[in-house]
Amino acid sequence: xxxxxxxxxxxxxxxxxxxxxxxxxxxxxxxxxxxxxxxxxxxxxxxxxxxxxxxxxxxxxxxxxxxxxxxxxxxxxxxxxxxxxxxx
Numbered sequence: 001x002x003x004x005x006x007x008x009x010x011x012x013x014x015x016x017x018x019x020x021x022x023x024x025x026x027x028x029x030x031x032x033x034x035x036x037x038x039x040x041x042x043x044x045x046x047x048x049x050x051x052x053x054x055x056x057x058x059x060x061x062x063x064x065x066x067x068x069x070x071x072x073x074x075x076x077x078x079x080x081x082x083x084x085x086x087x088x
Contacts, residue, residue, distance in 0.1 A: 001039070001071065006032055009071045010041040014063060017076065018045065025058070031082065038068040042082045 007029045014020065014027050031042035042064055049057040065076040 001069075003032055006039050006041060006067065006071065009067065009073075010043060010065050013065060013073050013076070014043055014045060018047065020045065020047065035066075038066065038074070039071070041065045041067065 010029055010032075011027045018025075020027060025048060026046045028044045029041055030044050033040045042062065045061050045063060046058040047061050049059050062079050062082055063076055064079055064082075066074050068074050
């Protein structure tokens with residue numbers, strides 16, 4: 001597996017799961033780690049603040065996405081910071 005494929009699969013999954021389709025809603029992969037069972041990707045997502053409808057206000061949120069060796073997503077969760085992933 002190459003890193004580009006893992007990054008693209010993670011971004012595609014998050015775009016669909018978070019319904020990030022608006023201009024400005026960006027997904028940036030900030031880390032990818034190999035595990036015994038597959039991969040763990042960390043992402044920074046600029047999500048529209050839904051508390052302010054009609055305004056283009058975005059918040060940075062962080063997600064950890066776990067993929068198996070076939071690049072199927074097995075779990076994902078929002079975390080306060082990227083270092084939080086080790087707490088599982």
